[in-house]
Amino acid sequence: MIKICRYCGGKVICISTKAFYGRDYGAHVYKCTGCDAYVGTHKGTKNPLGTLANKELRELRKKAHEVFDPCWKDKHMQRKSAYRRLKEFMGTAREDTHIAMFDEDQCRRVIAGFKRFVLTGEGGST
Ligand SMILES: [Zn+2]
Incomplete structure (x- = not known):
């Protein structure tokens, strides 16, 4: 789980790939609400693939x-x-x-x- 952005300190939310890409890849995306940093998750989980990336x-x-x-x-x-x-x-x-x-x-x-x-x-x- 990622809660705080390591770039801007902003709040990070977890949304579906459908909401993020407009297409459902069966995964999620952690997305900063303060800047453009994000990272995807493993399929079918909310486990991030890695760290947040700008x-x-x-x-x-x-x-x-x-x-x-x-x-x-x-x-x-x-x-x-x-x-x-x-x-x-x-x-x-x-x-x-x-x-x-x-x-x-x-x-x-x-x-x-x-x-x-x-x-x-x-x-x-x-
Ligand atoms: Zn940020």
Whole structure:
């Protein structure tokens, strides 16, 4: 549950994806009433996917996914292995190793160096 916005301190409300996107994805969205920050939830729950993100962070997370996802979607490795490599690269705890949890700097690190780390093993934090 998210109640207070980490950007502006405003009140955060939880609404259905239908109310937010105009389309029902069977999930919810935590949305700040004071700024444009939001984050979705896991399907069928009110459990947030990660931390609240403003526009800049949403863009960075999208770009980080564009670097990360092909590692397992193109079948170079299994999804689980890809997350293990990401954890090694970031030096984060397993439960915090999700792009939806990453902040701006962490996303920038993924974008800048994760692909090289997967290919060469260089640039990891361990
Ligand atoms: Zn806010």
